[in-house]
Amino acid sequence: MERRLPDGARWRALLESAGPVLADGAMGTMLFEAGLMSGDSPERWNVERPDVIRGIHRAYRDAGSRILLTNTFGENRFRLALHGLDTRVAELNEAAARLAGEVAHAPGCDAVVAGDIGPSGAILAPLGDLERADAVKGFAEQAAALYAGGVDVFWIETMSALEEVEAAVEGARQAAPGVPIVVTMSFDTHGCTMMGVRPEQAAKELTALGAVAVGGNCGLGPAELLPAMIAMRAAAPDAVLIAKPNAGLPVLEGDRAVYRGSPEEMADYARRLTAAGVRIVGGCCGSAPEHLRAMAAAIGDRPR
Amino acid sequence: MSSDLTQLPLEELLEQIQDNLYGGNAEPVVAGVHELLRRGLTPYEALTQGLIAGMDVVGEDFRTGKLFVPQVLMAAKAMKAGMEVLRPLLAETGAPRIGTLVIGTVKGDIHDIGKNLVGMMMEGAGFQVINLGINTDVEKFLHAVREHAADILGMSALLTTTMPYMRVVIQALKEAGLREKLIVLVGGAPLNADFAKSIGADAYCRDAAKAVATAKRLMAEKNGAPIA
Numbered sequence: 338m339e340r341r342l343p344d345g346a347r348w349r350a351l352l353e354s355a356g357p358v359l360a361d362g363a364m365g366t367m368l369f370e371a372g373l374m375s376g377d378s379p380e381r382w383n384v385e386r387p388d389v390i391r392g393i394h395r396a397y398r399d400a401g402s403r404i405l406l407t408n409t410f411g412e413n414r415f416r417l418a419l420h421g422l423d424t425r426v427a428e429l430n431e432a433a434a435r436l437a438g439e440v441a442h443a444p445g446c447d448a449v450v451a452g453d454i455g456p457s458g459a460i461l462a463p464l465g466d467l468e469r470a471d472a473v474k475g476f477a478e479q480a481a482a483l484y485a486g487g488v489d490v491f492w493i494e495t496m497s498a499l500e501e502v503e504a505a506v507e508g509a510r511q512a513a514p515g516v517p518i519v520v521t522m523s524f525d526t527h528g529c530t531m532m533g534v535r536p537e538q539a540a541k542e543l544t545a546l547g548a549v550a551v552g553g554n555c556g557l558g559p560a561e562l563l564p565a566m567i568a569m570r571a572a573a574p575d576a577v578l579i580a581k582p583n584a585g586l587p588v589l590e591g592d593r594a595v596y597r598g599s600p601e602e603m604a605d606y607a608r609r610l611t612a613a614g615v616r617i618v619g620g621c622c623g624s625a626p627e628h629l630r631a632m633a634a635a636i637g638d639r640p641r
Numbered sequence: 642m643s644s645d646l647t648q649l650p651l652e653e654l655l656e657q658i659q660d661n662l663y664g665g666n667a668e669p670v671v672a673g674v675h676e677l678l679r680r681g682l683t684p685y686e687a688l689t690q691g692l693i694a695g696m697d698v699v700g701e702d703f704r705t706g707k708l709f710v711p712q713v714l715m716a717a718k719a720m721k722a723g724m725e726v727l728r729p730l731l732a733e734t735g736a737p738r739i740g741t742l743v744i745g746t747v748k749g750d751i752h753d754i755g756k757n758l759v760g761m762m763m764e765g766a767g768f769q770v771i772n773l774g775i776n777t778d779v780e781k782f783l784h785a786v787r788e789h790a791a792d793i794l795g796m797s798a799l800l801t802t803t804m805p806y807m808r809v810v811i812q813a814l815k816e817a818g819l820r821e822k823l824i825v826l827v828g829g830a831p832l833n834a835d836f837a838k839s840i841g842a843d844a845y846c847r848d849a850a851k852a853v854a855t856a857k858r859l860m861a862e863k864n865g866a867p868i869a
Contacts (some may be wrong), residue, residue: 369802401839419751419776464714526709531754533798535710587801589836594801 343375344515347442347449348549351403352577357611357636360395360451360581361631366596368408370625380412384431390433396442402624403448404617405441406492407433410455413479417466426627427456427482434486442487449493451519452483454505461500469504476508480514482594484513493520494581495621496553501541504606506546517549521579524565525556537563537572544586545572554580555621557586558598559606562611571615577613582606584623596623600631607632646676658723659695662859663702665715667722676682684727684735688767693786696765700850708760713849717761724762724764734831739766740860743785745773747806752799752829755849759795759828762849763856768793779813788820793856796830796842807838815841824859 348458369381371389391457394405409430414423422429434452442447446526454476464553472536480491491509493641496502501522507574509518520543543551551573553565559582566580584598618636620628646654658673670692677687699716700867703710708716742763748754760772773781773788785792794814798804809829814820825842837845843859846852 375800416751419749442791458753459712460714460754464711527706529706529709531710533711587831589831594831 341487344513345489345517347447348517350447352616353441354579357615358403358617359401359629359633360579360617360624361394361406361635362400362620362624363508363582363584364393364406364408364453366623367396367567367625370474378417378422379408379410380417380420380422380429380433381476383408383429383436387432387436390436391440394437396438396626397444397629398448400629402619404451404490404492404551404619405448405493406453407437407483407486407488409453409479410495413457414475414574415455415457416455418516421560426478427485430479430482431486434483438487441489445570449489450487451490451619452480452486452488454479454483454491454493454509455495456497456501461504462477462499467508469500469620471552472501472504473508473511474522478508479509480509480512480516481607484516488516490549491516493518493548495519496522499533499534500534502543504547506548509523518547519579520546520548521552521581523555524562525584528565530562533545536568540569540573542578543575550617552578552615552617554579554581555583558583559585559603559610563609565589565604566610566615567613577617578611580615580616581619581620581621584628587623587640598623604631608635611636636641646672647679651680655690655694658691659698661860662692662716662719662723663699665712665719670719670723671726674726678726678730683736684734685732688724688727688731688736692727693722693765693767696720696762699742699765700762700853702846704850706713710754713758714761717765720761720765721790731818739768740792740856741769741861742772742793742856743771743773743782743789743791743793744797745777745782745785746775746797746799747803747810748776748778750800750803751775751807752797752800755799755828755830756795756797758849759797759846759852763795764852766857768855768856778811782810783813783819784822786814790822792809793824793826795826795828795852798828798832799829804829804836806839807842811841824856824863826855826859828852 390408412430415428417423438449441450461467493505524540552560562582584596587594610618669819703713744755744760760770764770796807827837827842828846834845844855846855
């Protein structure tokens with residue numbers, strides 16, 4: 338049985354030593370490789386196929402990833418509702434956190450478990466239909482379950498709207514005030530998020546919300562994320578920056594989407610991103626363990 | 642702002658309505674529309690010269706990254722408010738029908754922000770829009786196309802895993818004998834023109850502005866005459 342450390346202790350230890358830190362790569366892409374079918378719920382696999390989830394975490398850890406994101410991107414009640422699973426938020430999130438913990442906190446390993454919190458899929462009122470109080474409640478519910486499963490840090494990602502980030506941060510704080518919070522947004526629309534948030538604005542506002550690290554993920558690929566990270570660096574020189582780009586954009590082969598970004602290309606950008614002041618690099622959609630292994634070598638984070 | 646709209650030359654009044662639309666100010670848009678009608682413009686003229694012309698600018702600035710989703714949503718809300726004034730009058734006066742769009746996100750997919758934007762921009766262009774929401778299956782699409790005698794079907798998918806369902810819907814339309822008369826537009830981040838072609842859609846639309854332009858063009862081809 339793993340020892341439960343004080344909240345946030347592993348996260349702080351991870352950043353204690355200087356130098357770049359490797360996060361992990363895509364979860365969804367790996368699940369489809371493992372046979373997840375169109376329309377299936379990736380969330381269910383936390384309880385039905387725990388071996389697969391554990392295997393993916395292990396592959397990333399062995400590639401050199403020191404931050405493992407739980408398979409909980411779509412596990413808030415708003416998105417689980419599509420699969421009729423919205424009554425199982427607690428069970429699925431806690432299970433996912435434990436699976437990642439078994440791998441990250443195994444004897445001899447010092448990886449951290451990041452509790453992945455994705456967007457609700459809705460737009461907050463008054464612009465949209467989701468009331469802020471309901472959003473906070475939904476995020477708090479997910480965060481509480483992740484915390485019960487033993488996550489080291491909350492990892493709020495792929496966000497487009499600052500209002501929703503605020504709601505997610507508030508929910509996470511309510512659930513576990515001592516757990517550090519990380520926020521990354523997706524800069525995929527003319528260099529901004531879909532909702533028009535500029536990288537420099539994100540850097541300032543996310544830092545002001547108390548996020549311990551901020552950055553960009555998903556989006557159009559590493560080439561497009563690089564200028565966003567440079568802008569974030571300039572706006573928040575002291576912030577710990579995170580870049581977790583897709584392996585390029587998907588290309589269709591028949592009905593199948595294939596990401597063409599090679600491990601070499603991702604490694605090259607990992608180098609450029611860290612040179613631009615990014616502390617934590619990883620991959621999003623389309624990045625597999627081989628990409629992460631190449632990135633680990635490129636940034637000099639020790640491979641295992 | 643001058644409260645006396647009646648004193649404004651028509652050109653400035655139209656410009657003001659378009660500015661207010663752009664800024665998402667619903668109330669002044671409604672006031673402006675009433676003033677256009679008071680001056681004797683037909684509801685159709687008020688629609689095309691005031692609202693649609695204004696939304697064209699919004700669409701163009703969205704396409705080029707000058708506006709983002711929040712501003713477009715606000716503009717669309719203002720457009721809707723103006724449209725509520727005009728809709729009953731348009732029907733009464735037998736104004737030219739621009740077209741009917743049935744739109745939905747396909748089965749298995751819950752993403753609807755982009756799809757809703759397309760719906761609003763199409764309303765902004767004067768189309769009647771029936772929005773079926775998310776997670777829409779074949780039966781629901783076919784039923785709505787029949788019931789509303791749709792001119793256009795719009796399908797959206799944000800996931801690489803759900804976009805193949807578009808092919809299923811198009812196949813079912815063919816089998817039901819509905820495909821011939823219908824314009825089928827598809828959109829969503831992972832799609833492209835080749836995919837649209839391969840599944841038998843009429844066009845892939847990269848964004849909401851493109852969807853409106855494409856819908857107008859294909860409707861004109863279908864009707865053999867350009868529309869406003």
